Amino acid sequence: MTFVLVALAAFIAAAINSVAGGGTFLTFPTLTDGLRLSEKVANMTSTIGLWPGSASGIYAARKDIRRIPYSIVVSYSVISLVGGIAGSIILRYYTSPATFRLVIPWLLLFATLVFAASKPIARWAGAKHGHRTLGWTVIVGVIQLVISLYGGYFGAGIGVLMLAGLSFAGLEDIHQMNALKVLLATLINGVAAVVFLVGSFGAGAENAVNWQVAGTMAGASIVGGFLGMGLARRIPPLVLRIIILLVGFGLTGMYFIRAYG
Numbered sequence: 001m002t003f004v005l006v007a008l009a010a011f012i013a014a015a016i017n018s019v020a021g022g023g024t025f026l027t028f029p030t031l032t033d034g035l036r037l038s039e040k041v042a043n044m045t046s047t048i049g050l051w052p053g054s055a056s057g058i059y060a061a062r063k064d065i066r067r068i069p070y071s072i073v074v075s076y077s078v079i080s081l082v083g084g085i086a087g088s089i090i091l092r093y094y095t096s097p098a099t100f101r102l103v104i105p106w107l108l109l110f111a112t113l114v115f116a117a118s119k120p121i122a123r124w125a126g127a128k129h130g131h132r133t134l135g136w137t138v139i140v141g142v143i144q145l146v147i148s149l150y151g152g153y154f155g156a157g158i159g160v161l162m163l164a165g166l167s168f169a170g171l172e173d174i175h176q177m178n179a180l181k182v183l184l185a186t187l188i189n190g191v192a193a194v195v196f197l198v199g200s201f202g203a204g205a206e207n208a209v210n211w212q213v214a215g216t217m218a219g220a221s222i223v224g225g226f227l228g229m230g231l232a233r234r235i236p237p238l239v240l241r242i243i244i245l246l247v248g249f250g251l252t253g254m255y256f257i258r259a260y261g
Helices: 002-019 024-034 039-060 062-066 070-094 097-116 118-129 134-153 158-167 174-200 211-234 237-260
Strands: none
Touching: 002 024, 002 039, 002 174, 002 211, 024 039, 024 237, 039 062, 039 070, 039 174, 039 211, 062 174, 070 134, 070 174, 097 158, 097 237, 134 158, 134 174, 158 174, 158 237, 174 237
16 A cells, blocks of 8 residues: 555656656655655655656657757756766765755745746846856856756755746746756756666665665656646646746745754
8 A cells, every 4th residue: 555655656746747846745755754764765766766757758848848949958958967966976975964954945945936036037137148148158057057966966846946047048938948847857867866776786775775666656657757748738837837836835835844843
């Protein structure tokens, strides 16, 4: 029965990740409270288990990805790979989760507020700096690198963070932003999964992925990720923005309670 709940959580989480991000918030407590996994093991297991869902979402988002300028897709992909590797290495080999739990709600609050003002920010960025200038390109690149590092390290709410960051790149079409977010999240979680996979060999249970749980999650997340991305294409942009903001503020509130409650 427990693994049925794990599969259900993974299915819903993958669908949420495709639409707005924040699916980790469902799987993380399921693994820590339901299966009694440690936070570190739960995080690594969840990353691997949800990765197939993100990958299936790429196929559903392929049309929107093709509409995004090639230079943005390539540059953001490379930056995301570098940040994802660095963040996952910090988690696996140099982690201090107690301290990071205190930082997470503040990061989520900042990201949600930025996304709430993303349209005027994008207009200001284009008018004042122009996202084609070298200086502004470096700034948005650094922002994505930090977000990717965070994603490789923990990942909860990374969708909200990336959507906020993409607003600085001059993207205004919410469906294009959402599609690119799915692609980048897949890359970040993919390289993190490789780091966790390699790090699990010869490691004790407290530092290794729970493969039985990860396998259960993987199958369910594939279906959830594909269906979730299709749903996102049918939701009006304003409604999708509202959903994303609700997820962002919900995540923020819950993490504040967990960290400081």
